[in-house]
Amino acid sequence: MTFRNLGIIDPILDALKAEGYEKPTPIQEQAIPVLLEGKDLLGCAQTGTGKTAAFTIPILQLLSAEKNRKVRAGSPRALVVTPTRELAIQIGESFSNYGKFTGITNTVIFGGVKQGNQTRILKEGVDVLIATPGRLLDLMNQGYVTLSNVGWSVLDEADRMLDMGFIHDVRKIIAKLPPKRQSLFFSATMPPEIVELSKKILGNPARVTIQPEMTTAEKVKQSICYVEKADKPALLTHVLRENNDRATLVFTRTKHGADKITRFLKKAGITSNAIHGNKSQTARQIALENIKKGYTKVLIATDIAARGIDIDDLQLVINYDLPNIAETYVHRIGRTGRAGADGQAISFCDKEERAYLKDIHKLIKQTIPEVRFSFITEKPSNEPAANRKAQDSSKILREVLPPALKHHVKPGKPGRQGKIPEHLQTRLSVGKSEIKELEQKGQGSQPKRIIRLKRK
Ligand code: AMP
Numbered sequence: 426m427t428f429r430n431l432g433i434i435d436p437i438l439d440a441l442k443a444e445g446y447e448k449p450t451p452i453q454e455q456a457i458p459v460l461l462e463g464k465d466l467l468g469c470a471q472t473g474t475g476k477t478a479a480f481t482i483p484i485l486q487l488l489s490a491e492k493n494r495k496v497r498a499g500s501p502r503a504l505v506v507t508p509t510r511e512l513a514i515q516i517g518e519s520f521s522n523y524g525k526f527t528g529i530t531n532t533v534i535f536g537g538v539k540q541g542n543q544t545r546i547l548k549e550g551v552d553v554l555i556a557t558p559g560r561l562l563d564l565m566n567q568g569y570v571t572l573s574n575v576g577w578s579v580l581d582e583a584d585r586m587l588d589m590g591f592i593h594d595v596r597k598i599i600a601k602l603p604p605k606r607q608s609l610f611f612s613a614t615m616p617p618e619i620v621e622l623s624k625k626i627l628g629n630p631a632r633v634t635i636q637p638e639m640t641t642a643e644k645v646k647q648s649i650c651y652v653e654k655a656d657k658p659a660l661l662t663h664v665l666r667e668n669n670d671r672a673t674l675v676f677t678r679t680k681h682g683a684d685k686i687t688r689f690l691k692k693a694g695i696t697s698n699a700i701h702g703n704k705s706q707t708a709r710q711i712a713l714e715n716i717k718k719g720y721t722k723v724l725i726a727t728d729i730a731a732r733g734i735d736i737d738d739l740q741l742v743i744n745y746d747l748p749n750i751a752e753t754y755v756h757r758i759g760r761t762g763r764a765g766a767d768g769q770a771i772s773f774c775d776k777e778e779r780a781y782l783k784d785i786h787k788l789i790k791q792t793i794p795e796v797r798f799s800f801i802t803e804k805p806s807n808e809p810a811a812n813r814k815a816q817d818s819s820k821i822l823r824e825v826l827p828p829a830l831k832h833h834v835k836p837g838k839p840g841r842q843g844k845i846p847e848h849l850q851t852r853l854s855v856g857k858s859e860i861k862e863l864e865q866k867g868q869g870s871q872p873k874r875i876i877r878l879k880r881k
Pocket of ligand 1 (some may be wrong): 446448449450453473474475476477478721735736737848
């Protein structure tokens with residue numbers, strides 16, 4: 426199947442070629458003909474399936490086929506409502522990219538920034554408006570936008586809207602849409618409230634449900650690493666060093682946690698950027714550009730900030746914290762392995778997070794395989810410098826390390842890498858089998874030690 430076979434017009438075909446899209450993804454293959462026929466669509470699709478192009482391309486085509494198309498101030502012909510500003514910007518980019526030879530105009534509006542630029546463009550008039558719910562309602566109430574002329578409406582990531590508490594705003598927006606329109610509704614999951622909402626929006630009974638060919642959970646190579654909470658920083662540092670050539674997205678549950686990670690990574694010599702709700706729009710955009718262009722390899726994000734992030738070559742997702750909502754796990758790992766590419770997801774799980782993991786296993790209907798890393802951490806000392814005694818780390822390591830790890834140890838010169846002050850000896854994290862081995866040697870009862878190792 427090709428885009429030409431789907432009946433796509435030349436100006437859009439040329440743009441898709443410029444994007445490097447050779448053939449439609451399964452969701453595009455199914456959705457585009459239905460939408461070009463003018464039918465409503467219920468898209469039950471995970472992120473990464475190519476769903477944005479699946480609705481952007483036919484809307485562009487239908488808009489450009491409109492006779493006497495007139496752009497009116499504050500009165501778009503097509504409306505896309507989406508939960509986050511990042512997602513809104515990306516959808517805007519899709520309309521601009523795929524529609525660059527059609528003359529169809531678009532603009533994006535979202536909160537958290539001054540409205541002046543947005544209202545100026547709205548006054549000039551655009552064909553397509555992409556908006557987050559709060560700012561859209563705000564500008565509607567101020568009289569800058571009217572929906573009376575909307576012929577196409579798209580509700581994207583409906584389940585996220587529900588999670589983020591936007592559902593009331595969305596209902597108010599829907600109430601203002603004209604009854605005669607083509608409606609598109611996308612959601613990765615279909616909880617009862619979302620089914621209810623979709624019934625309200627999708628007036629035309631000839632609707633289609635699209636399931637992705639392969640679920641994200643099947644596509645992404647997943648692993649779980651059981652770890653003590655206190656050892657997570659060292660584990661993250663270790664995994665990032667092992668994967669230093671891969672674009673990596675690290676998820677944390679809190680904004681504070683995201684900032685903390687950037688700080689300890691900085692100390693470990695790893696550059697990263699964080700994006701979360703407290704960061705300015707500019708800071709978020711810079712962070713995204715940095716990783717997209719490969720200037721930085723590591724982006725730390727909270728769930729809300731990461732929603733809609735589209736980094737084509739994102740190879741690794743790390744769940745520094747496990748999410749307490751299992752669906753969020755699927756959304757997170759869906760950031761890698763996009764549009765058929767291979768992706769990998771490593772999740773850290775401490776004792777308190779075991780219950781979350783159980784929910785995730787239930788949802789994805791599989792048990793995530795365990796992965797183990799041998800990594801080393803240091804603890805800062807409170808002892809005065811004068812009391813610190815140097816010890817030969819290689820000697821200590823030879824005592825405590827299992828044979829499989831001994832080759833890591835290189836004797837060093839006193840006071841240099843190989844000499845570890847006593848205060849730095851804390852715990853050595855090793856897997857179960859290694860601990861057993863240490864116990865057999867009568868060393869299991871000793872406090873486990875962590876010693877600074879030379880990197881391989
Ligand atoms: P989405 O599910 O809309 O977030 O899209 C996921 C990614 O797939 C985006 O980076 C798109 O640029 C890319 N994409 C969408 N359609 C195609 C296609 N037909 N061929 C190759 N890549 C695509």
